[in-house]
Amino acid sequence: MTLWTIIIYLIPLKYAHWLHLFPVLKEGWLPILTTVKTSIFSFLGFEIAFFLYPFLQKKEKASMGVVIANTLSLLAFLMVTIGAFIFYSPDEITIYNEPTIEMLKVLEFKFIERLEIVFFSFYLFVISTTVLPFMFMTVFCTSQLVGKQDYSKHLACFLLIEFAVVVLFPPSFDENTHLQQVIEKAGIILAFAFPLCLWGYVWVHGLFKRRAIK
Amino acid sequence: MKRMCLAILLVFLIAILSSCGRHVPLEDLTISLILGVDLDDENNLIISESSPVFNKDAKKSVETYQLKAKSIRASRKYFDALATGEVTAAKIQILLLGKRVLEHEDWFSILDTVYRNPTFSINTRVIVVDGPVSDVIFYKPADKPQLALHLKEAIDKNNGRSRTVNNTLQVLHRQMYEKGLTPSISEIKKEKNLKFVGVSLLNENGKYVDSLSIQDSSLLLILKDEQKQEVTFTIPMKSLDDEGGIFNKNELSIDVNRVKSKVKTKYDQDKFHFNYKIHMTVTIVEQLFPVGKVKEKELEKMIEKELNSRFKVLIKKIQENKIDPIGLGLYARAYQYEQYKKVEEHWGKALAESNIDVSVDIDIKSMGAIK
Amino acid sequence: MLFFRRYNQKPSSSRQLNNSLHQGLVSSELMDNIAEIQSIFCDTPDLIVRYLVIKQTQSQAALIYLNGITDSKTIFNHVLNPLLFEDSKDNSEADLKVSLGHIKETNTWPQIESAILNGECVLFVDKRTEAFIYDTSNFPKRPIEDTEIESSLNGPHVGFTETGNDNVALIRNHIHNRELKIKEMIVGERGKSKLFILYLADVVNPEVLKELENRIQKIDVDSIINAGVLAEYIEDHPYSPFPQLLLTERPDFASSEILQGRIVTVVDRSPNVIIGPVTFDSFFKTTDDYSSRWMVASFIRLMRYFGFFMAIFLPATYIAIISFHFEVIPLKLLLSLGASRERIPFPPYIEAFIMELTLEMLREAGIRLPTKIGQTVGIVGGIVIGQAAVDAGIVSNIMVIVVALTAVASFIIPNYEMGSAIRIIRFPMMILASLFGFVGLTVGLMILLGHFIALESLGTPYGSPIAPLRFPDWKDVFMRFPQWAINKRPLSTKAIQMIKANSNRPKGDKQ
Incomplete structure (x- = not known):
């Protein structure tokens, strides 16, 4: 399209x-x-x-x-x-x-x-x-x-x-740009940092769980 | 019922919204087609405008106004006071610049609104007027269509036949800001008739320095590699012994079918070297001297010589004025960036000192239908 | 108060039918039965009761039928004649000698009643508790004629008529296959209309079929007068301007759609059949597309889609350009537009509305009037009003061209229903354009597209090969590929058997 x-x-x-x-x-x-x-x-x-x-x-x-x-x-x-x-x-x-x-x-x-x-x-x-x-x-x-x-x-x-x-x-043009920058940062965190944290959490969680089973 | 309520609410909201829209039907507008910028004898800025009149009762089909104003935008309110409808700039086809304007440096800032205001069309053709703009804008020939149409068609046609550069506002903007290039704008003159006289050359600050004739403009276009489908040269064969006589018996016209130009850029001995190799495939369309007087190979040589000397004159003119309408700065930047970076701010001067060789290579494809 | 009192004899809001009477069985006394019949059919002057003595058994009898909807020749030759004059040598008591194929026996009154109403004749015999029903029905009907609305250049010149049985026969004529199943259903309480649902049992998707049947069963009305009425009851989105079921009067088109895996519903007494589930592109196809060469067909089909957009957006674009974006018009056209608009006192949207409404009225007038007057209306409307309106300075001549182009573009759509939908959509678009210009147009287009994507026909996606993107189906949408290239049924029908042809192409001598 x-x-x-x-x-x-x-x-x-x-x-x-x-x-x-x-x-x-x-x-x-x-x-x-x-x-x-x-x-x-x-x-x-x-x-x-x-x-x-x-x-x-x-x-x-x-x-x-x-x-x-x-x-x-x-x-x-x-x-x-x-x-x-x-x-x-x-x-x-x-x-x-x-x-x-x-x-x-x-x-x-x-x-x-x-x-x-x-x-x-x-x-x-x-x-x-x-x-x-x-x-x-x-x-x-x-x-x-x-x-x-x-x-x-x-x-x-x-x-x-x-x-x-x-x-x-x-919103004025400048405010729009500013907003966009904020969202940009948030987006980067969400897309790249957040999954890493999640992965880390899952990893740590798994570690503990395994220990608990032992 | 709920849907109905929603629908009514929606229609109501839309009706409120509609009040924000700019809403003037076509026939209630005064559509400027030509905008003129000039200076009078006391260096006051003069803005002029010409727009078509749709009303059949009006005797004239064009209304033209001229007035003093601080800037182009400021002039609009005065035009509004004069014209029937709302004056709009959205369809301006031709921008006429008086030569008096160009003789000052930094005139370009007056055109700021043209680029800043999105209603302006960026495809407006820019033409320099040799003489006062009012001569041109108030000119109303009986045997021509409306001036705006006439000028637009004429400049497009001349550009199509590679006789003059086609400067839209967009191109002018690029030429003004690009450091490796100086502007060149086509030029008209009002004598008895309105006619294109060639190309005005400006320096890097936008100040007028020199003009090129129509024939030289073609050469400039070839150097810029912007020639269109048809380039024609009429060349006197000076090396033939006899004088032309009344009927210019030694003239030869060629039609250039294909131009291939190659530029080699070098930096050597603190100088730029540009080596132009132009290969042209030509057809002979007119030959006033008798057949068999010159062989084809010799003819090629003679044309090459003639064109080479013309290119030399042109380049000399350019270098003397320290300008670069060809855009050799682009080549310098592309291939010799380190060196170019140093002289970027004064490229005209650097070009004047550099070495430009042009060698033309002619290939006659056909001698025409008769021997 | 008086005003209200006058109307206090309210029509009852719940629908009650006078069905529950006459629940008894047929009596053995002939005269009782006749009295019963006459009480059921009071005020029925076309009811004929013929008393006779059956020669074979020498018993009293009465033959009852409705004049006009029965075939009197059949009754004379094959019912009355044998009964009155034939004397069978073998004295088999059970059978009465009637030379007819379709004979039923019954002893319940409702059945007798409906038989008489269906044009059958009923024979009561004295001392017998059953009535004999002979199928002699012959409703007034029209012979099979050429199609009027969906005419075709080189397709068959046969159209559906008002008789359901004939219509089924016309479809059977195209598909001689035992998998062509016909389901009979009856809808309507008063005017019981027979519906026939036709489909290929080994092709059609059973869920779609079930859905269609369910919807038909849920209908509870007095009568289904026309196929269009039924379509409105069973379609998925009644609030949509687009038709979601296709009505056609061409048996060849209906049969080809059955072969695609779709379901055809024949409504008795209606010259149209309903095809479902359909997709948007079905409305842009004709049978001529398949009988002419594929390049021509593709070209014409592309033109139809182009016409579709033109009919919706052209007047709106005109309004948008004139009132908002005159910049986009090239200079020369701008000058002539300005000159022609100069005298017009109205803003462009009023101008456009005047002309569009005039055109719609002319069109409607042309349809309802007899053909000869219709032509005159066309001439008066097209030439006189158009020319005079321009001369009088009410509309500009560019507007007249726009309106004419729009009309031509909407006529190119082969389906009348879709054409009408376009005519309606045009007006909201014009309003949007007059309010917001091109932005309004874009919003309109977005709404239209969003709506289009959400539409369904009998539970299958309406915009099928386009909106759920299904590239295999594109062979027969904007372009019609050569026949041998289209060897599968469209995915949109959800058919359970996809292959419909072998992709081998016979190449004459070379094979």
Whole structure:
């Protein structure tokens, strides 16, 4: 479904300057490694598999699915990133807030101009596939905590709260970014540190249990 | 019943929401198609705007206003005071820049709103006007379509035939900020008619330094490797002994079918060396001198010589002005990053000192349908 | 108070049928029986009671039938004639000489009553406690004719009629197989309608069949007048604009769907049969797709899907562009659009609503009127109103083009029900577009898709090859692959036997 958005990113490439890619690794590896932290957030989401695992029908395919999904998104990100690198000169790319979005402004066809306007409204559709799973998991988990199967009431509450928050404290661009950073950290902890702790707990627990049996 | 209540509530909420939307139908807008930026004799900023009039009762199909304003955005409220509908910038096709503006450094900041405000189209064509902008924007020829349409088609066509660069706002932005490249914008002049006169070259600060003729613009495009499908040169065969006479008997026109250019970048003896190898496959489309006077091989040599000398003149011009409209800085950065990093801030100067060789290799594919 | 009192003779809210009378058995006295019959069928002028003396046994008898729904020739030749004139030499008491195939005996009144109402004739014989029922029914019916709504270019020109038995026969004509099972059910308390459920016993999924039967059994109404009524009772989501059961009047289409592993319900007295479970893509298929060459068929099918989206979104897109996003129109079109919109006093959504509603009214008017007047309405509506409205400056000519395109696009959908669904969905989309522009359109599309994914038809997913992604089924969705490539039944039918063809392709001489 989101495939066509990537295809759209292929169109501005006719204005591309491949020379911008050279030299590769001009400043060494360090700046690349420092950005890993920001890009890792885009790959989060597989931790949902932890929660959905008990409901899966073919459990052995779960890890496979996670790997495939993340590889696909990796390819998509790579394409868009490289596209932006060759479209903008390295000196100007830092000026834009959202270079990947600006990039689409050049799109123009014989029958439609300013394609970005159409694109962004339909992007709502694409972005909803990111939001909806998170929303679903939130509601699903809270209803599981309370011990109810039906989560429609939780959903209604959740949406109302969200609506109220947005109306009462409209978030600015900066606040949004800040919030994103917080969630990024939380996500990293949840996805990487939390399973380790759990594993440790299970290990320790097993150790004690075995001792108790002895 | 519950569903009904929900539905009514939903419709009600939506109706409230709708008040946030900007909602002006097409016909109630004054859609600017041309935006002009110029300076008057006392160096006051003059903004002008031209938009189509849809009403059939109106005698003129275009309304054009010109006024003094502090900035482009500030000018909008004055335009609103003048025009019928709400003035909107979303469809601006042409941005006219007076040459007087370009003669000052740092003029680029005046265009800030164009990039910052997302309603502006980034595909607006940028054209430099040699002379006052008002001459052009108020020009209403009887035998042409609306000025905006005419200019847009004309610049696209000229770019398609590799006679002038096609500068959209996006390209201009890139050229202004890229350190290894200086901007080049196509230029028009209003004499009796409106015509394209070539390309204006700016330096790294955006200040106007020189202009190129239409013929030289083609060469520039070839050097930039941005030529489109058809490049035509008409070359006098000076080495032929006889004078051309009234009918320019020694002229030869070639159609360049394919251009392959290779740039080799070297850094040697504290200098950059750029070695251009341009291979052209050409077709002869016009030959005014008699057949059999020159052999094909000689002809190739003569064309090569002529083009080589033209490239040399162009490069000399570029180096004298310490600019780099070709974008050789990109090559330098890509292949000689260490050295380029040192001179990045003054690339024009570094290029002026560097060594640029161009060697053209011509291959005549066909002599045309007749002998 | 008076106002209320006038209506205090309320219609009873619980449905009570006058069934419980006449529970007794047939008496041995002929005259008692006749009196009983006449008390059941009072005010029934078409009831005929013919007294006669049976020649064979010399006993008094009476033949009772309803005139009009019985075949009088059959009664004369095969019932009355033998009874009155034939004298059997061997004196077997048991049988009365009647040259008919279908004879029943009964002694209960309800059965007699329903037999008479079904067009059978009943013979009472004096001194005998059973009545003889002869099947002579001949309801007024229409001959089998070409289909009217779902016409076809090179398919068979046979349509279902109003007679259930004929319809079953038409399907049997396509499938000569003993696995084609027919289940008969009766629905409706007053107008008992016969339903026939047809399916291939070794193909169809028993759970789906069970589900369908259960739903039909739960129906408790006076009468099922038409197949559409039944469909509305048994469909999964009555609040959805999309039809979830397919009504068709083509026997070939119905049979091909049976062969796919689906279930066909024939409703007596209705010229349509119900096909279920169906998927969304079934509504975009015609039998012509299979009888024309596969490239042509695929092209036409793609065009139908394109038309589907166009019919839903084109007017909405127009509204969104004109009122919010004029930037996306190329310059030249913008100039001509602006010039044509300039005189229009209404905002674009009112303009669009005027034209769309006019079109819908014209369409409805054209359907209900006799063909000749219908054409006139089309001309008046299309040419006169369209042209005059533009001249008068009420709508722009671009709007007229948009409306016309929308109409053409919605006509391309082969199924009438789906076409109507599109017509309805269009209006909410237009409202959304006039409120939020493209964002509204996107939200509309999302709601539509979400709804589409959630839909089910007889418990199977409605959007099957698309929404639960099933790539093997895609051979026959947007493209129709060559026949030999489609050798399996669609997964969406949950058929228990998937293979329907051998994938070998005979290649003429080369084999």
